[in-house]
Amino acid sequence: MLQNIRVVLVNTSHPGNIGGVARAMKNMGLSRLVLVDPEVFPSDEASARASGASDLLERAQVVGTLEEALVGCTVALGTSARDRQIPWPLLDPRECASVCLDQVGAGGEVALVFGREYAGLTNAELQRCHYHVHIPSDPEFSSLNLATAVQVLTYEVRMAWLAAQGKPTKMEKLEAAAEQNAQPVTLDELELFYGHLESTLVQVGFLDPQRPRHLMSRLRRLFGRSAISKLEMNILRGILTETQKAVRGEPHKRREL
Numbered sequence: 440m441l442q443n444i445r446v447v448l449v450n451t452s453h454p455g456n457i458g459g460v461a462r463a464m465k466n467m468g469l470s471r472l473v474l475v476d477p478e479v480f481p482s483d484e485a486s487a488r489a490s491g492a493s494d495l496l497e498r499a500q501v502v503g504t505l506e507e508a509l510v511g512c513t514v515a516l517g518t519s520a521r522d523r524q525i526p527w528p529l530l531d532p533r534e535c536a537s538v539c540l541d542q543v544g545a546g547g548e549v550a551l552v553f554g555r556e557y558a559g560l561t562n563a564e565l566q567r568c569h570y571h572v573h574i575p576s577d578p579e580f581s582s583l584n585l586a587t588a589v590q591v592l593t594y595e596v597r598m599a600w601l602a603a604q605g606k607p608t609k610m611e612k613l614e615a616a617a618e619q620n621a622q623p624v625t626l627d628e629l630e631l632f633y634g635h636l637e638s639t640l641v642q643v644g645f646l647d648p649q650r651p652r653h654l655m656s657r658l659r660r661l662f663g664r665s666a667i668s669k670l671e672m673n674i675l676r677g678i679l680t681e682t683q684k685a686v687r688g689e690p691h692k693r694r695e696l
């Protein structure tokens with residue numbers, strides 16, 4: 440699906456930006472880069488800025504005109520840093536992503552078209568596009584770096600694609616670990632903790648087993664109110680273990696939580 444969304448860069452002057460665009464695209468799962476009459480390409484600077492995405496540069500298609508870049512496309516979206524005088528359907532990046540996904544979902548091919556660093560796209564080039572896309576930046580300073588603008592749009596495309604695929608937007612492993620840690624402790628784990636707490640309090644001399652008074656029942660009431668999670672329980676147990684070691688004069692070991 441994402442392979443049917445191409446990024447078209449018109450007349451880019453800085454090779455570093457071409458590399459930055461390749462990297463931005465690959466991060467978001469896009470692979471098809473088309474360069475219209477780039478000033479310098481290929482170049483070491485582009486490869487350096489692409490980092491691990493130089494495969495996109497190697498496969499990039501270099502053409503002479505925007506028309507050639509758009510061959511086979513069913514929809515073209517042209518980006519602009521400025522408000523244009525020409526009245527045209529204007530989208531924000533999220534709406535742009537939704538048009539992209541609808542199009543490729545229906546078997547079409549889409550082009551996201553980006554302009555020159557110094558002058559953007561000409562009106563004639565913008566009029567070749569079905570929609571215009573503007574990133575709602577501060578009007579006082581509206582122009583983003585080319586690769587940054589590509590990153591914003593391709594990020595929205597990725598978010599829309601993940602939603603369309605029913606894929607999570609959070610890293611599953613971390614989420615699972617976080618969920619596990621947030622689980623409430625069970626009563627049996629709590630009992631083990633109370634046992635550990637009591638023996639530690641005896642060891643440090645805070646609790647006299649001959650005259651325990653109501654200390655443990657008061658502490659039970661305190662911890663019982665706290666809805667302790669598994670992670671919090673691990674922390675408490677870790678503190679008790681280290682306290683016991685300190686009482687026994689054993690060396691302290693830094694714990695990773």
Ligand code: SAH
Binds near residue numbers: 518555582
């Ligand atoms: N001086 C140019 C700025 C070009 S920035 C101008 O005024 O048009 C280079 C390219 O990055 C733009 O052609 C566009 O493709 C993209 N870009 C930069 N800022 C953008 C924004 N706020 N919204 C959409 N695209 C933007």
